[in-house]
Amino acid sequence: xxxxxxxxxxxxxxxxxxxxxxxxxxGYTSCRACHFHPLGNGPITDYxxxxxxxxxxxxxxxxxDDDLAxxxxxxxxIGRLPGFLALQASYRGMYLVSGLESTAIKRWIHMQAEGSxxxxxxxxxxxxxxxxxxxxxxxxxxxxxxxxxxTIISRRHYVAYRPSETLGFYLGFMDQAFGIQSPDHxxxxxxxxxxxxxxxxxxxxxxxxxxxxxxxVHLVLxxxxxxxxxxxxxxxxxxxxxxxxxxxxxxxxxxxxxxVRSRQMFAVHARxxxxxxxxxxxxxxxARELPASSPTLLGNFFFLQTMNRVTRGxxxxxxxxxxxxxFNKAGARYYRVGPGLLYLPVQRLELRVDFQATRALGxxxxxxxxxxxxxxxxxxx
Amino acid sequence: xxxxxLLPALLILATAAWAKDSREAFRAGVGILSWQDSLSxxxxxxxxxxxxxxxxxxxxxxxxxxxxxxxxxxxxxLGLVLAQCDAGLPGxxxxxxxxxxxxxxxxxxxxxxxxxxxxxxxxxxxPSLLVLYKxxxxxxxxxxxxxxxxxxxxxxxxxxxRAVRGEWFVDTKVxxxxxxxxxxxxxxxxxxx
Numbered sequence: 001x002x003x004x005x006x007x008x009x010x011x012x013x014x015x016x017x018x019x020x021x022x023x024x025x026x027g028y029t030s031c032r033a034c035h036f037h038p039l040g041n042g043p044i045t046d047y048x049x050x051x052x053x054x055x056x057x058x059x060x061x062x063x064x065d066d067d068l069a070x071x072x073x074x075x076x077x078i079g080r081l082p083g084f085l086a087l088q089a090s091y092r093g094m095y096l097v098s099g100l101e102s103t104a105i106k107r108w109i110h111m112q113a114e115g116s117x118x119x120x121x122x123x124x125x126x127x128x129x130x131x132x133x134x135x136x137x138x139x140x141x142x143x144x145x146x147x148x149x150x151t152i153i154s155r156r157h158y159v160a161y162r163p164s165e166t167l168g169f170y171l172g173f174m175d176q177a178f179g180i181q182s183p184d185h186x187x188x189x190x191x192x193x194x195x196x197x198x199x200x201x202x203x204x205x206x207x208x209x210x211x212x213x214x215x216x217v218h219l220v221l222x223x224x225x226x227x228x229x230x231x232x233x234x235x236x237x238x239x240x241x242x243x244x245x246x247x248x249x250x251x252x253x254x255x256x257x258x259x260v261r262s263r264q265m266f267a268v269h270a271r272x273x274x275x276x277x278x279x280x281x282x283x284x285x286x287a288r289e290l291p292a293s294s295p296t297l298l299g300n301f302f303f304l305q306t307m308n309r310v311t312r313g314x315x316x317x318x319x320x321x322x323x324x325x326x327f328n329k330a331g332a333r334y335y336r337v338g339p340g341l342l343y344l345p346v347q348r349l350e351l352r353v354d355f356q357a358t359r360a361l362g363x364x365x366x367x368x369x370x371x372x373x374x375x376x377x378x379x380x381x
Numbered sequence: 382x383x384x385x386x387l388l389p390a391l392l393i394l395a396t397a398a399w400a401k402d403s404r405e406a407f408r409a410g411v412g413i414l415s416w417q418d419s420l421s422x423x424x425x426x427x428x429x430x431x432x433x434x435x436x437x438x439x440x441x442x443x444x445x446x447x448x449x450x451x452x453x454x455x456x457x458x459l460g461l462v463l464a465q466c467d468a469g470l471p472g473x474x475x476x477x478x479x480x481x482x483x484x485x486x487x488x489x490x491x492x493x494x495x496x497x498x499x500x501x502x503x504x505x506x507x508p509s510l511l512v513l514y515k516x517x518x519x520x521x522x523x524x525x526x527x528x529x530x531x532x533x534x535x536x537x538x539x540x541x542x543r544a545v546r547g548e549w550f551v552d553t554k555v556x557x558x559x560x561x562x563x564x565x566x567x568x569x570x571x572x573x574x
Contacts, residue, residue, distance in 0.1 A: 101562065247546075274546040275503030304568065306544050306553055308504045316506060318542055318553040320568050335415060335437070337566040339540060339555050357564040359415060361435050364481045365469040368433055369417060369564050 020183065020307065020342075024246055025273035026055055030214060031181070036086075036118055036129055038168060038207040039216060039238065040181035042156055043088045043116040043129065044380075049073060053347035058313025060346055072347055074381060086118035090380040092183075100371035110136060111185075111376070112197065114155055130157040135198050154225075156200055170205040177205055177218035177238040178252045179267045180283050180303070183378075188323035188336065189283050189303040193265060194232075199223075201232070212242040220256065232256035232263065246273030252285075262290040267301075277309025297326040307342070315342040319354070332360040350378035404448040408458075408550075412440050412569025414491070416513075416558045418531055420468055422480050425525035430470055430479060434530075436515070438464025440491055446573065454505055456495040456541070463488055466517055480522045489515035489533070493554075495541050504544045509554065511537035511565065535559045539567075548573050 023034075031040035034048025044052070053072040054065040063071075071077040074087045081087060092112035098105050114133025120126065137149045158172025175181065178195055185197040203220035216238040222231025234256030242248050247270075254265040267285030274280060282304040289297040302322040307315050317340035324333045340354035358370040415437045422430040442460025449455055469481035495509030514534050522528050539556025550571050558565035 272546065274544040274551075275501060277501060278504045278544050280544060280551050306542065306551060308500065308506070308542060308544060310500055310506075316500075316542060318555060320553070320566070337415075337555060337564075339542075357566070359417070359435055359564075361437055361467055362483065363467065363469065364478055364483070365471050366433055366435050366467050368562075371564070 023056065023279070024248065024271045025275065025277055025279035025307070025309075026051075027246055027273070027276075029242055029246065029248055029271075030209065030211065032209070032214075036124075036127060036160075037156075037170070037174060038209065038214065039175070039177055041175050042131060043086060043118055045124075046073060046086070049347070052344070056313070057344040057347040057349075058311070068347065083122045084119055086116075086120065088116040088118075088381065090114055090116075090378065092376060092378040094377075095375040097373040098370065100373060101368050110134060112378075125162050126160070128159045131155040153198065154200075155198070166208055166210055168207045170207065171203075173200050173202050173223070174205065175199075176201050176203075176220060176236055176254070177216045178236050178254050178265065179238075179250075179285065180269050180271065180281055182281070182305075184303075184305070184319070187303055187319070188321045188334065189267075189285065189301045192299075192301055192323050192325075193285070193287055194263070213240060214250075215239045222256075222258065229259045232258045232261075240269075240271075247271075260292055264288040264290075277315070279307045281305045281307070295328075298328060299324045299326050313344045313346075316340075317342055317352075317354070319356075331362060333362045335359045335361065348380055350376070350380070352376040352378070406446045406573045408444040408446055408571050408573045410440075410442065410444070410458075410460075410550075410552065410569045410571030412460075412552065412567050412571075414438055414440055414462070414464075414554075414565070414567035416537075416565040417563050418466075418515075418535075418559070419563075420519075420531070421529045422470060422522060423527045423529065424479075432468055432470040432480065434466050434468035434517075436464045436466045436487060438462050438487065440567065440569070442491070444571075448499075452499055454497045454499060454507075456493070456497060456509070456543075458491070458493045458495075460491045461488075462491050462513070462515065464515070466519075468519065480526065480528065482520045485517055485519060487515050487517040489513060493539075493541075497541060497543065503546065504542065506540065506542045509539050509541040509556075511539060511554075511556075511558065513537065513558065531559065537565050539565060545573075 032038045034044055036043050049072040050069040053068040073080050094109045094111050096107055096109055114131050116131040118127055118129045133155045134151055135153045137146050141149055156174045158170050158174050160170045162168035176195055190196050201220040201222055202224045203218055205216055205218045207216045218236045221233050236254040238252045240248050240250030250269045252267045256263050265287045267283055269283035272280045284302050286300050304320045306318045309315050321336040325331055336356055336358045338354055338356040343351040354374045356372045418434045420432050420434055440460040440462045444458035447455045464487040466485045466487050467483045470479045472479040492512040493509045497505035497507030499505050516533055519528055535558055537558035539554040541554050543550050543552045552569040554567040556565055
């Protein structure tokens with residue numbers, strides 16, 4: 001009885017899980033199929049919600065896929081929002097246990113708590129989107145300044161105009177166009193490249209694409225709500241081509257500059273659907289940092305993740321990451337590897353557990369691996 | 382203990398597999414792999430200091446794949462390993478190193494025996510038993526110190542996940558080598574003929 005009540009709660013009140021780029025294995029090669037933003041991340045379209053309910057997530061009731069699709073909207077089975085409006089609210093929390101090899105440190109982290117509003121015309125040629133969310137005070141903030149840091153921020157707000165299916169203009173505050181967008185925002189290829197969940201930028205994104213390719217030019221001014229000295233202005237280019245069925249290759253280029261530093265990055269990536277439910281994502285990049293007051297750093301980053309469906313709603317993950325801050329000096333090369341399980345018991349609910357082993361090579365003193373356990377809950381209305 | 386129990390079970394299954402009329406394939410692959418070893422440094426007064434070494438290498442080899450039935454698959458792999466190792470131990474004084482060696486060359490061989498379950502058409506998952514031989518020429522420490530390494534052969538147990546697309550496959554192994562406190566991983570790309 002309790003299980004049925006809990007199941008009913010999630011079925012009624014909780015919504016689509018965050019999009020994983022590994023869903024290419026189902027034949028959905030373009031991020032635009034499920035996201036309002038053409039390169040992924042952010043609020044999910046009605047189609048994306050229905051897909052989550054009927055293909056990706058498990059079933060814990062006897063409902064048919066048709067019924068699940070009909071109740072996949074923000075209001076669930078209660079009703080449908082008017083066509084010009086889309087709403088989404090989501091929370092992602094993580095129980096992190098780090099230092100398993102010695103004295104474990106345990107803590108709960110509110111990773112994401114946000115709400116989104118999308119106003120659009122029925123054909124989605126015009127839309128305005130805003131996402132406001134909670135962001136914890138960075139750990140690096142001095143204690144005296146912590147109370148002055150706002151924890152409510154805008155994650156994205158932009159207007160979009162798509163004169164045709166193949167062309168779109170997006171003006172405002174959004175994720176920088178570069179590489180694979182994924183929920184693994186603490187991965188080196190996102191966190192060490194300053195493309196993290198709170199690193200959005202103001203600018204103009206021009207997207208063009210068909211079913212077999214995507215391309216984007218993103219002209220950026222930095223985050224205008226930040227101090228001008230830390231804003232990064234410049235541009236990025238993104239391209240991805242389908243070279244075979246469920247197999248896309250892409251490349252990204254970024255050049256930004258500011259008064260504190262300049263940055264240039266280049267990456268190639270691949271998204272390969274091995275079969276339905278099984279995919280491999282990989283991204284390999286070079287990053288060149290030119291700090292204003294210290295020597296240039298030239299490093300690299302690598303990310304590979306296999307996602308394998310065990311049964312509907314349950315996936316086995318294996319993640320391999322590598323990061324080198326600078327090739328020129330004898331510094332560390334970091335490797336982080338581990339298995340994981342992703343479980344989508346019903347649409348609107350995502351449970352994920354990852355084990356990570358972090359190993360540093362290239363240092364004078366060699367330490368034991370650092371073991372961490374990450375347990376996430378993601379609820380998305 | 383767990384490894385020593387699993388080995389006979391896998392060998393029995395491997396023997397049984399030959400009696401079946403089942404599909405088979407030969408495979409070739411290349412990959413990167415990494416693990417840690419335990420070392421010890423004995424000092425002038427016979428004090429023993431524990432330290433670890435980290436190894437990163439590439440493997441090149443081949444394997445034999447046999448489908449015992451539509452669900453259970455047997456995989457035997459053999460490979461040549463070329464690697465580089467780091468080891469270093471700080472001393473009691475600031476900026477003092479009792480021992481430090483970086484990018485020390487190592488070579489060896491890796492064998493694995495795995496019983497995997499076909500979860501879907503394109504991927505298998507299951508345990509594999511590893512046997513790894515490694516030879517490392519560690520530089521000698523300073524006068525009065527002796528470096529002691531573990532034996533050249535070690536056993537490991539990993540979870541092996543293999544995603545297949547046509548003749549190509551991506552193979553990931555994560556698990557333990559020598560002890561449950563030593564993590565082993567490998568990432569490979571292979572071709573099945």
